[in-house]
Amino acid sequence: MKKKNPLTLYLLADGARPDVFKRLLEEGRLPNIQREILEKGTFRTATSCFPTTTGPAYLPMLYGGFPGTLDVPGIRWFDKKEFRRKRFGKFAARTYVGPEAGYFSDDVKAGNPCIHELFDRPFNIFSMLTKGVPEANDLGAKGKAWMYFRAHYFFVHQPVDEEAHKRMMAGLDLDPEFFFVVFPCIDWNSHHFHPEHEETIKSYEYLDFSVGQVVEKLKKLGRWEETLLIITSDHGLTQTHTHLDLADFLRSKGLKTLAHPNIFTLSPDAAVMISGNSFGSIHLLKNGSDDILRGDEVQAAMGIEVFEALIARPEVDFVAWRGVENEYWVASEQGRARILQQGGLMYEPVTGDPFGFGKMDRPLNHQEALAATFDSKYPDALVQIEQLFSSRRAGDLVVSANPGYDLRDFWEIPEHHGSHGSLHREHMMVPFLYNQQGWDDRPARTVDIFNTILKWMGKEEREASEGRALC
Numbered sequence: 001m002k003k004k005n006p007l008t009l010y011l012l013a014d015g016a017r018p019d020v021f022k023r024l025l026e027e028g029r030l031p032n033i034q035r036e037i038l039e040k041g042t043f044r045t046a047t048s049c050f051p052t053t054t055g056p057a058y059l060p061m062l063y064g065g066f067p068g069t070l071d072v073p074g075i076r077w078f079d080k081k082e083f084r085r086k087r088f089g090k091f092a093a094r095t096y097v098g099p100e101a102g103y104f105s106d107d108v109k110a111g112n113p114c115i116h117e118l119f120d121r122p123f124n125i126f127s128m129l130t131k132g133v134p135e136a137n138d139l140g141a142k143g144k145a146w147m148y149f150r151a152h153y154f155f156v157h158q159p160v161d162e163e164a165h166k167r168m169m170a171g172l173d174l175d176p177e178f179f180f181v182v183f184p185c186i187d188w189n190s191h192h193f194h195p196e197h198e199e200t201i202k203s204y205e206y207l208d209f210s211v212g213q214v215v216e217k218l219k220k221l222g223r224w225e226e227t228l229l230i231i232t233s234d235h236g237l238t239q240t241h242t243h244l245d246l247a248d249f250l251r252s253k254g255l256k257t258l259a260h261p262n263i264f265t266l267s268p269d270a271a272v273m274i275s276g277n278s279f280g281s282i283h284l285l286k287n288g289s290d291d292i293l294r295g296d297e298v299q300a301a302m303g304i305e306v307f308e309a310l311i312a313r314p315e316v317d318f319v320a321w322r323g324v325e326n327e328y329w330v331a332s333e334q335g336r337a338r339i340l341q342q343g344g345l346m347y348e349p350v351t352g353d354p355f356g357f358g359k360m361d362r363p364l365n366h367q368e369a370l371a372a373t374f375d376s377k378y379p380d381a382l383v384q385i386e387q388l389f390s391s392r393r394a395g396d397l398v399v400s401a402n403p404g405y406d407l408r409d410f411w412e413i414p415e416h417h418g419s420h421g422s423l424h425r426e427h428m429m430v431p432f433l434y435n436q437q438g439w440d441d442r443p444a445r446t447v448d449i450f451n452t453i454l455k456w457m458g459k460e461e462r463e464a465s466e467g468r469a470l471c
C-alpha cells in the first residue's frame with residue numbers, strides 16, 4: 001500500500017560497536033530501543049567500508065557508494081597529479097579535520113546525488129555531508145563549530161548529543177521527510193576513554209533515552225506507523241595502546257615525508273595521509289612522476305628494505321597496492337596474496353595468505369564476495385580493496401593497522417585511546433537496527449541502506465548505487 005506521508009529517521013550512532021550494542025540490549029540497559037524498535041523490528045550487523053573512518057564512512061548510506069569509487073578515500077587524502085600540477089593548490093592535499101571539512105560534499109565525484117537531493121524535505125543534524133539540505137533544515141549548523149571545538153579540546157562531549165536530541169525533537173514539528181541525525185559521543189568517548197568505558201556506555205544509554213522520546217513524539221504526531229527508523233554506526237572502534245607515526249617511520253628511513261600538519265615540506269620523497277587513525281595511505285614522489293605506481297614499482301620507489309621493514313612492524317597488519325592490470329596485492333607477515341578482477345573477484349595466496357581466505361578461484365560478484373568473507377577477520381576485503389584503489393587519491397600503497405595500534409603519534413591532540421579506519425572486522429562490522437521485519441537477510445553492507453531507504457519511501461532505486469535494497 002502506498003504510504004501517505006512516510007518518514008525516514010536515521011540515527012547515526014557514530015562509532016557504536018555491534019557487540020557492545022548487543023550486550024547492553026541483553027542487559028536491559030537500552031529498554032526503549034528494545035521495546036520501540038526491536039519488538040517489531042530487527043537487530044543485525046552490516047559491513048562498513050574501507051577506510052572505516054568518520055565522514056568517508058557516511059558515504060555508503062548518504063551517496064550509495066564507497067569512498068574510493070566516490071573519490072574521497074579518507075578523512076585526509078593526497079592527489080599526486082594535482083600536487084605536480086599545482087604544488088599548493090586546493091586539490092593537492094586535503095584534511096577534513098578542520099576548516100577544509102566544508103569541501104567534503106564538493107569533493108565527491110560528480111554525478112552522484114546525495115540522498116538529501118532526492119527528497120523534498122530533507123533535514124540534517126551534525127553530518128558533514130549536507131549537500132541538498134536547505135540552510136533552514138540544517139538544524140545542526142548553529143553553534144556547531146563551537147560545540148565541536150569544546151568537545152575536542154575540553155572533552156565536553158555529552159552536551160553535543162543532548163543538542164542533537166533537542167534539535168531533532170524540534171525538527172519533527174517541521175514535517176521532515178528524510179531526517180539524518182548524528183550522535184557523535186560514542187565515537188568521542190571511545191577515543192578519549194575506550195570503547196567499553198562507563199562514559200562511553202552512558203552515550204549508548206543517552207541514545208536509548210532519545211529513541212524513547214522521539215518515538216513517543218512520532219506517535220503523538222500520528223507519524224510513527226509510517227516511519228522507518230534506522231540506527232547504525234559508521235565503524236567499530238578498538239582500544240589503542242601504542243602509536244606508530246607512519247610519517248616519522250618513513251623519515252627515520254631517510255624519506256623526506258610530507259604529512260599533516262606539516263604539508264609545506266620542500267621536495268618531499270613521500271606523502272602520508274592518516275585516517276581514523278588505523279589507516280594510512282603512502283604516496284611516493286621520489287621518481288618525479290605524477291602517475292600512481294603499480295606492481296614492483298611500489299617497492300622500488302620506496303626501497304625494498306623500507307618496504308620489508310614496514311611489513312615487519314608489529315603495528316602494521318597488512319599493506320596493499322595495485323598490480324599491473326586488474327589485480328591488487330596484499331602483504332603481511334603471513335606472506336603475499338593477490339586479488340584478481342576477471343569477470344568477478346578472486347583471491348590467490350602466492351607466498352602466504354594474509355587474509356586467511358584460502359584460494360578463491362571462482363570469480364565472485366560483489367554479493368558473493370561479501371557472503372564468502374562476511375564472518376571472516378576481514379569482511380568484504382576483496383570488494384573493499386578494489387573500490388579503494390579506484391581512486392588515485394588513495395595513494396600508491398595503503399597500510400591497515402593491527403587492533404591496539406594506530407599510525408599517528410603526538411600530532412593528535414588530545415591523545416587517542418581508541419582507533420578505527422582499518423579493514424579488521426572490529427572496525428568493519430556495525431550494528432544495523434530498524435523497526436521493520438521480513439527484509440532480505442542476505443549479508444548486508446551499509447551501502448545497501450541507500451537504496452533500501454529510497455525503495456521504502458516509494459522512490460525509484462538508483463541503478464548506479466553500489467548497494468541493493470533489502471526491503
Ligand SMILES: [Zn+2]
Nearest residue numbers: 014015054234
Ligand atoms: Zn565515526
